[in-house]
Amino acid sequence: MSTGDTARTAVLVEAQQLAAQIASGDVPVLLDVRWALGRSDGHAQYLAGHLPGAVYVDLETELAAPATPADGRHPLPDVAALEAAARRWGVGAGGSVVAYDAVGGMSAARAWWLLRWAGVRGVRLLDGGLADWLSAGGSLETGEVTPPAGDVVLVPGALATLDADEAAGLASAGVLLDARAGERYRGEVEPVDPRAGHIAGAVSAPTSDNRDADGRFLGAQALRDRFAALGVPGPAPVGVYCGSGVTAAHEVAALASIGVEAALYPGSWSQWSADPDRAVTTGPDPR
Template sequence: MPILISADELAARLSSGERTVVLDVRWTLAQPDGSEAFRAGHVPGAVYVDLDRELADHDVQGAGRHPLPGEAGLTAAMRRWGLRDGDTVVVTDDLGNQSAARAWWLLKHAGVADVRMLDGALAGWRAAGHPLETGETTPESGDATAHFGSMPVVDIDGAAGIPAEGVLLDSRAAERYRGEVEPIDPRAGHIPGAVSAPTAANLDADGRFRTPEELRERFAALGVHGDAPVAAYCGSGVTAAHQVAALAIAGIDAALFPGSWSQWSNDWARPVATGAEAGLTVK
């Protein structure tokens, strides 16, 4: 199944009546509640997804700031969004898919076969001249059920072992990787042996994913070669899903470490590295 859909392709699907569920995952670290922005303008028919409440389970302790939801919780959310078995789902945001990728990854993990990201996200939709809709969207309840296991995952011990046999990509900004700043987690730095690969570099100047060839070159320069295992983490498992998606576009399978730096840095028995690793930090 394709990973991306263009604005024109999505508009054609919507105008034809071909069943398509559009999910708007408006979220940033600074503004986690994107509901007001959603109401001000979204792809017609899109349903707002609350990343903090629906794509995470904060009752889970010790697993980072955005622990994965359970199957029951995600099933309830999917049905609220109107998902039915066999639906084509398109996710978007206003951040180059860096938050929407969390929904892409979770739905793929839950067994939804056809999940795509709107390439260029909402900015790409606007640039293509397509209209926005305002207000709320209340879909009919769906009947889809989450069955986890379709995407590779590593836990904190698995993440610790990846650098010895493969590549562990740190998806945060390079200055956070180096330990120069840390706006939210208790310790600054990175998992020892991890390679700096800021997620924003997966996108071009228009906020669209780079071509598969460009992404393959990018990841090859970071040491991703052959069949060695690859995993990605970020601050709390949100933008690392974007890294997994970029790797998939490049034809590379990668695991997600959902707990990410928020879990690692809160475990004081875990070592922390700082600074840039020679030749492998990409800004």
Template sequence: MEAIITATELADDLTGPNPPVLLDVRWQLTTQGGTAFDGRADYTAGHLPGAVYVDLDTELAGAPGERGRHPLPDLGAFGAAMRRAGVSADRPVVVYDGGHGWAAARAWWLLRWTGHPDVRVLDGGLPSWEGALSTDAAEPDEGDFEPAPGAVESLDADGAAALARAGVLLDARAGERYRGEVEPIDRVGGHIPGAVSAPTTENVGPDGRFLSAGELSDRFKALGASEAAPVGVYCGSGVSGAHEVLALAVAGIPAALYVGSWSEWSADPSRPVAVGPDPR
């Protein structure tokens, strides 16, 4: 199953016999304590016809704490949110955001991790859509999706540390945060020892769309990531890291996500921190 879908392909699918459920996950991280704006206002102003708004902070993540700024959500609450949005096991899902791709990727990863068999991200997000938008709040029929976690791999802190030693652990944050030169959100800058800097922003072109599968494959192989060894990804709080996992999927490389990411790792002073451009 493809991980992304173009706006043209989506327009065709929406007129087919089993049109996808559309989830609008517009969200944006700020550097003021890690808070985020409420995307409902953008949704109300215009969204894909039939799309349901899903809030990343409250429906795709648990409360911030020791497990990070965006830990895994309570599965009961997540399942209820997905069913409210019309998500069912036998119906495809397409997720989009405002074009950054990070929030949509978080929803994509969670649905995959909880066992949904057919989820794709709209490549380029809402800006790629050339059709009409709607201002009507969607009211879909209740879905039947029941989360069954573990369908794809995830990592905890110990697993991430082990993978950095025995496989390939990619750090999806900006290079300056990886090197420890700046840290606008978390307790301390730097990276997990052994992790390789791989900013997720380099997986897309100027228009916000992913590079081709071949270009992504070449990029990740140059970083040491391929199907030959286990690959994991982390970021600040498990959002942009999901976008890197999505890029790896486009390249045909399976990867596990460390959901707690740097916000969990760096909160524990006993965990080692590396700084500078060298992985170790």
């Protein structure tokens, strides 16, 4: 990573850089956001071994409100509840935060996005997550961590969001990226949500293609090339959705790392597909 690439270093931190920061005494709040669709053992994984001092963050209960058909599987949490959770994690006003997971940032990006959305500027993702920390010689500790309470005050709206109507409009008049796997975009499979397919006009841009074979974010030029092929950046605004607003946050982070701002559609496909009045398109073409 080029130290001159300020957009990237504002979003990502490498394991060796994080270890050096910690060794210097500048210890960020470390958030362990281990979660994956269909799994419920994130906390058990955390207890068995996590970065020293890291606090476990429950994506289902702390980074989302309860699921409803009207709002989707992972609605944005109430800001007061998110603030209380962030203070429990030890997040303070003006402090730095690093979020990580064991799936290449796919779940940790939800914490990154929510805190950025709520006005916390000093939040980064550990590039490569737990695997890179271990590869760099980092140690783990076991058991629960209860940090001193933080005093952060959250104010939502620092990052842009879309509702369903705005997402539809962006698909027609801007660039709307569908961050789900290609087979879900095409409507060949739908393992979770009510209907298969995509929003008409949305462009397939799987989140998995933001990463290399080791689960790290692609280099800055590779990301620029990837998104340029999808029409980003360009004169039109950019939005991203996925199944429920989780992995789309990873795509927003990837775009932010090359200096491109993108709005997130939190309800995503889980909300859209549950509304019978919303049209569904299948196949490889946007429309």
